[in-house]
Amino acid sequence: MAVPATVWALLLLAAFSCCHVVANGRSAAHGVGVNYGRVADDIPPPRRSVELLRAVGAGSVKIYDGNSSVLRALAGTGMRVSIMVPNEIIPGLAASAAAADRWVAENLVPYYPETRVKYLLVGNELLSDYSIANSTWPRIVPAMENLHASLRRRRISSVKISTTLAMDALSSGSFPRPPSAAGVAGAVVRPLLRFLNGTNSYYFVDAYPYFVWAGNNETVPLEYALFQGGGRYVDPGTGLTYTNMLDEMLDAVVVAMAKLGYGGVKLGIAETGWPNGGDYEQIGGNVHNAAIYNRNLAARMAKNPGTPARPGAKMPVFVFSLYNEDLKPGPGTERHWGLYYANGTAVYPIDLTGARPLWSYPPLPPPENDTPYKGPVWCVLADRGGKLNLTAVGDALAYACGQGNGTCATIQPGRECFQPNTTAAHASYAFNSYWQQLRKNGATCYFNNLAEETTKDPSHGSCKFHSSLD
Numbered sequence: 287m288a289v290p291a292t293v294w295a296l297l298l299l300a301a302f303s304c305c306h307v308v309a310n311g312r313s314a315a316h317g318v319g320v321n322y323g324r325v326a327d328d329i330p331p332p333r334r335s336v337e338l339l340r341a342v343g344a345g346s347v348k349i350y351d352g353n354s355s356v357l358r359a360l361a362g363t364g365m366r367v368s369i370m371v372p373n374e375i376i377p378g379l380a381a382s383a384a385a386a387d388r389w390v391a392e393n394l395v396p397y398y399p400e401t402r403v404k405y406l407l408v409g410n411e412l413l414s415d416y417s418i419a420n421s422t423w424p425r426i427v428p429a430m431e432n433l434h435a436s437l438r439r440r441r442i443s444s445v446k447i448s449t450t451l452a453m454d455a456l457s458s459g460s461f462p463r464p465p466s467a468a469g470v471a472g473a474v475v476r477p478l479l480r481f482l483n484g485t486n487s488y489y490f491v492d493a494y495p496y497f498v499w500a501g502n503n504e505t506v507p508l509e510y511a512l513f514q515g516g517g518r519y520v521d522p523g524t525g526l527t528y529t530n531m532l533d534e535m536l537d538a539v540v541v542a543m544a545k546l547g548y549g550g551v552k553l554g555i556a557e558t559g560w561p562n563g564g565d566y567e568q569i570g571g572n573v574h575n576a577a578i579y580n581r582n583l584a585a586r587m588a589k590n591p592g593t594p595a596r597p598g599a600k601m602p603v604f605v606f607s608l609y610n611e612d613l614k615p616g617p618g619t620e621r622h623w624g625l626y627y628a629n630g631t632a633v634y635p636i637d638l639t640g641a642r643p644l645w646s647y648p649p650l651p652p653p654e655n656d657t658p659y660k661g662p663v664w665c666v667l668a669d670r671g672g673k674l675n676l677t678a679v680g681d682a683l684a685y686a687c688g689q690g691n692g693t694c695a696t697i698q699p700g701r702e703c704f705q706p707n708t709t710a711a712h713a714s715y716a717f718n719s720y721w722q723q724l725r726k727n728g729a730t731c732y733f734n735n736l737a738e739e740t741t742k743d744p745s746h747g748s749c750k751f752h753s754s755l756d
């Protein structure tokens with residue numbers, strides 16, 4: 287009797303879900319890593335988070351500070367761990383060898399080697415923050431050197447020191463094309479590359495094909511950004527042929543490094559991924575695309591493909607992110623990068639070891655926002671199932687009314703939107719009024735997570751809420 291395809295799929299599902307959750311010991315899966323960001327309310331505690339990391343086959347994890355409960359929860363798991371050294375403390379670590387040694391004593395030594403720390407990443411996207419150009423950029427390498435000296439003194443040789451680069455720090459090349467045109471500020475990056483080359487470390491980049499596609503959707507096919515085809519691109523400078531956006535971005539960094547004389551420094555990917563949701567006016571952030579991107583990434587990286595400029599190069603890779611993080615400000619996509627919702631439910635099934643065949647996953651919901659939403663949108667007080675902090679809402683209301691022109695005129699006594707006379711109703715009006723006026727200047731419908739977009743007209747009686755189309 288022939289076994290129906292669905293039964294095969296179930297058998298495979300069972301087979302591929304068996305192998306990651308190893309009770310104890312150092313038999314961690316070897317899948318790509320995950321960024322364990324924690325800018326969220328009510329996410330599962332560290333121990334449960336480690337189980338969730340293992341359930342998707344993560345081979346490594348990157349954390350944004352040296353939190354002790356997190357580092358302890360990772361002990362004995364065999365998972366490789368990257369710890370970020372926060373931007374603010376870099377000048378201090380650069381100025382004092384003792385301060386750097388103290389950081390190592392407090393954030394690494396108590397947990398190592400039971401927690402298998404692999405990288406200390408000194409600073410997060412520092413070169414994208416011009417406000418710290420004078421205070422911090424020249425201190426990056428001295429801070430790295432002080433940390434390195436501390437590790438050496440303590441005979442810790444398996445921990446490498448690096449930092450992360452966001453693609454917007456490249457002068458050109460990540461997009462618009464070609465990668466061979468890319469460059470990066472030499473004064474800061476040359477000494478950094480000298481350090482990385484001299485210590486045989488990696489340069490870590492944050493590379494998001496999502497943003498390139500979202501900003502250039504007329505020239506970059508979605509499929510090309512998702513590793514699903516979408517044609518080829520030949521770099522006229524090098525003759526190299528590209529089949530996906532991520533490779534172009536990585537090779538742009540390779541080129542920029544080579545122009546500074548360090549074409550041999552190894553690359554890692556500190557962050558990449560695809561949002562599973564976003565605001566109505568954003569495109570392409572949905573569960574379908576996020577699952578496709580991350581599954582294809584895992585399957586691809588399992589084969590160590592390298593890039594066209596560096597075929598076969600091994601790269602540590604970290605997907606962003608473990609959870610949808612509801613306290614991240616900015617547009618809606620910022621709060622939707624998770625493999626899991628904040629309640630610990632998987633957003634979609636994924637095997638980060640890349641071993642599970644793509645066809646064996648259950649069907650995904652169709653993508654609904656790959657092209658722009660054309661209807662009206664409003665911004666209102668979010669419905670949190672009755673859980674309202676009226677103090678916080680009142681503060682946000684006062685803030686909104688203080689921005690723009692006449693933002694809250696119609697909720698004054700006697701005006702058309704005064705009734706109902708409640709903080710909640712007034713907040714909805716004010717959030718919308720603020721957002722419709724100021725969104726052209728980059729304002730978002732967020733208000734510390736108190737606001738949400740809606741496509742249902744909140745106008746009532748003679749009280750009219752302006753929409754995004756007015």
Ligand SMILES: *[C@@H]1O[C@H](CO)[C@@H](O)[C@H](O)[C@H]1NC(C)=O
Nearest residue numbers: 324330331332353354355356
């Ligand atoms: C570390 O994380 C735990 C769990 O999220 C939290 O309770 C604790 O306050 C954090 N510690 C520090 C020093 O931030």
Ligand SMILES: *[C@@H]1O[C@H](CO)[C@@H](O)[C@H](O)[C@H]1NC(C)=O
Nearest residue numbers: 415416417418419420421422
């Ligand atoms: C950095 O220093 C330069 C030269 O002194 C100055 O022009 C610039 O405003 C400073 N930038 C910041 C962000 O402080």
Ligand SMILES: *[C@@H]1O[C@H](CO)[C@@H](O)[C@H](O)[C@H]1NC(C)=O
Nearest residue numbers: 480483484486547548549550
């Ligand atoms: C980079 O490191 C390698 C290996 O130590 C060395 O041979 C090479 O000269 C270094 N490159 C530069 C530009 O210093």
Ligand SMILES: *[C@@H]1O[C@H](CO)[C@@H](O)[C@H](O)[C@H]1NC(C)=O
Nearest residue numbers: 626627628629630631632633
């Ligand atoms: C977890 O949260 C998601 C998103 O809010 C929701 O769809 C799902 O039903 C929740 N799961 C559980 C078990 O509560």
Ligand SMILES: *[C@@H]1O[C@H](CO)[C@@H](O)[C@H](O)[C@H]1NC(C)=O
Nearest residue numbers: 502503504567569656657658
């Ligand atoms: C690309 O995005 C812009 C702005 O969101 C939109 O106007 C345009 O229709 C989009 N093009 C495609 C092919 O989706």
Ligand SMILES: *[C@@H]1O[C@H](CO)[C@@H](O)[C@H](O)[C@H]1NC(C)=O
Nearest residue numbers: 674675676677678679681734
């Ligand atoms: C309510 O919001 C205020 C102002 O943001 C904050 O200080 C307070 O801790 C919040 N209360 C609760 C119970 O979350």
Ligand SMILES: *[C@@H]1O[C@H](CO)[C@@H](O)[C@H](O)[C@H]1NC(C)=O
Nearest residue numbers: 689690691692722723724727
């Ligand atoms: C408010 O009015 C002032 C003066 O007319 C104008 O310069 C400013 O751009 C207006 N602000 C907004 C958000 O429309």
Ligand SMILES: *[C@@H]1O[C@H](CO)[C@@H](O)[C@H](O)[C@H]1NC(C)=O
Nearest residue numbers: 698699700704706707708709
């Ligand atoms: C509106 O509500 C506020 C707060 O509850 C109250 O102090 C005020 O008297 C009300 N105004 C009118 C005209 O009902």
